[in-house]
Amino acid sequence: MKHFLHESDITSLGTWLAKGRELSLDPGACRNLGKGKTLCLLFFNNSLRTRLSTQKAARLLGLEVMVMNFGGEGWVLEFEDGTRMDGAAAEHIREAAAVVGQYADLVGVRAFAGLTDPEADAAERVLDGFRKYSGLPVLNLESATAHPLQALADALTLEQHRVAQRPKVVLSWAPHPRALPQAVPNSFVRMMARMPVELVITHPEGYELDPAQVGPYQPVYQQEEALEGADFVYVKNWSSFREYGKVACQDPSWMMTAEKLGSAAFMHCLPVRRNVVVEDAVLDGPRSLVMDQAANRTVAAQLALMHLLESL
């Protein structure tokens, strides 16, 4: 069975990007592919872009869509096996996932990192529970450690705007008042490793990404040095992996500015805090690609759903 849990579920990235270019030009080209099939989107966390773009993509493929906010509308889930369920959890992931499998043909799941227990987060118990027990092709709508739909949209955006044969792409950490997951940078780094780009990662000491997620890499601790000659600058906050889930640094000098950006293109997955992560002049300036990225979320979701539909 085909899933879209991780960037590695894209076996031929070149083929996907080419197909994405076609869909950008003709979004309704595959309008009947999902006819008579139902996609169930389950949100364990808030969502704007993913919620709307995935619905839009599904309907462009002729799919029926059912959306459910699992936390507020369903039951508290248990994930551990063998436990005595006499606490808050009213249903086990085994039953919940299997039941969804009775009513849908495809299932999408959003479940963020809890950011308290790195092993629990790495286990991806919500997403993996649906993979194991639903019997359905599963679409990752952002999980604890990966956001492959975003990374695919980012790859599509880079391809559309790339001038150099092998552009320099800088992933630049940014300050943020709250602890955010590492899913987006994890997926972005993995995706860039498959693209014809030179990737440089810059962040304060202590903000190293999990090597088990992104492989070993040499961070550049001086942002200025990293940004030199950049073609694309991808700005993103994440919380510390070493001091798991902590906000270890809020140094405002890491904020992206128009001056630092220079002639590079600016990317961010959104939502973004203005004048904390990046200054207004960048977002409102001509080098921002954030709306291209947002638009490509629909294309990415179409590609992922088309991949899942091959299983049916």
Place this chain on the structure above:
Amino acid sequence: MKHFLHESDITSLGTWLAKGRELSLDPGACRNLGKGKTLCLLFFNNSLRTRLSTQKAARLLGLEVMVMNFGGEGWVLEFEDGTRMDGAAAEHIREAAAVVGQYADLVGVRAFAGLTDPEADAAERVLDGFRKYSGLPVLNLESATAHPLQALADALTLEQHRVAQRPKVVLSWAPHPRALPQAVPNSFVRMMARMPVELVITHPEGYELDPAQVGPYQPVYQQEEALEGADFVYVKNWSSFREYGKVACQDPSWMMTAEKLGSAAFMHCLPVRRNVVVEDAVLDGPRSLVMDQAANRTVAAQLALMHLLESL
């Protein structure tokens, strides 16, 4: 006007079960029956199975669906007539139901028992309010005292798995940390009374179901005795009716085990608390029919909606 409020709205159970067998084989057989009609599903309580299976069923019949979580998305309702509405309630059921009647052709309502006032629960004021004031055929998505969609799915499941001409069916109470409504056992007992089965009900003393709901019956207080020779064991917790809404017993010896179950088939409406209501070995074993029951929820909802559509 035809409603599906209660098992008694099924006038010919045999015909329904036969039609259900057909729909199981060909779920899209009546794809145009509801074309151009809209079903509005109103949830006053959480729901997973009912929410998804009823949407699925509706679309299989060509119906448009609007889903609304009444509590969080609408207004607090008043149910009493003649009251001065200067408290929390912003709208009376008379207006709310009549308004829904302007925008939909069919309405489904989920409104659980409050479990504090037995008379208020027995009055089914939410469900009955929609029956009286919406002007629409009403579908019960589980009310204070009845869950006929579940009972119909259970009947379909029993029919599919029955070997004996007149199987022995045991309804066996189970412990649970929280106070749960009696809607499911009420409907199950009433449904079994119309099936060619021998029904035995076993629960601790004090857990007698409301005779006004299920008629007089002779409970067996010894679970072991009740289970002897069972073909199907339907396990379910409910709170005390006598001490209304109380958790009067949490005796873990009432939990269903593989040993107790023996060669009988296991049934439960879900959600279920593992190793409190039933041990893992049963749910994960070959005698569990819980996913068959869940799958039959779609068939049951299709049958009920087809019944309602006869009014239009």
Place this chain on the structure above:
Amino acid sequence: MKHFLHESDITSLGTWLAKGRELSLDPGACRNLGKGKTLCLLFFNNSLRTRLSTQKAARLLGLEVMVMNFGGEGWVLEFEDGTRMDGAAAEHIREAAAVVGQYADLVGVRAFAGLTDPEADAAERVLDGFRKYSGLPVLNLESATAHPLQALADALTLEQHRVAQRPKVVLSWAPHPRALPQAVPNSFVRMMARMPVELVITHPEGYELDPAQVGPYQPVYQQEEALEGADFVYVKNWSSFREYGKVACQDPSWMMTAEKLGSAAFMHCLPVRRNVVVEDAVLDGPRSLVMDQAANRTVAAQLALMHLLESL
């Protein structure tokens, strides 16, 4: 680009009312007008009538609909420009609106008055943010100072029930335990100014509507005097504009009664508190038009959506 933000977006009211009459008789007459287009409905506040009637209207026009409760399902928004977003707000209206613009063809927004800061409310920052930044035709689903869909439904209802050439219409303030916005009376007064009616506005002293919204008018402080010879009585509570957002009066003698109403028709936008705003005898009596008004919400939404679709 065409919007439906305000009654003034209706350039030819007569044409709209005539088209509304046609749609009342044949709701599916324009079933293909919105085909292949998507309407996104964003609720920053609760909604029953608007939520259901706008969905219904959209589908009658062949539109796809995505519904989102922005507060609970999305991110807290920032509206000020140039601010440093290190507080609760995770996303700026500039990005949020522009992103929605990537996934939908039309957007509807409900965002009530906060009733603490009159200037912030008058600025209509949510609605106006979507107008400025989404790039889409925008539908007002009730904003801080206007509810044009309700006013249009009210105009349709008046037209259907008018006997006199120039009927006397009385807008009569009513008591209410909570502070309610002025959006409905603002829009009603503006709409009546365009209809062939004699409008009389009656309320306690201190409840004058904002002249910047409704223009200068001469209130009648004696309800009895105002009601004399009325053909239609539109009852509605609103909080004080002078003492902004305060409940300055709860005098129960302002409640509408069957005796006061006499032979006039009764109108209210709903939800309504029985025996606080209006007595049961009126709502349950033959002169109530509240369900006609509710039914006309679908027609009004169809007209507004058809207007927006002209931009596409």
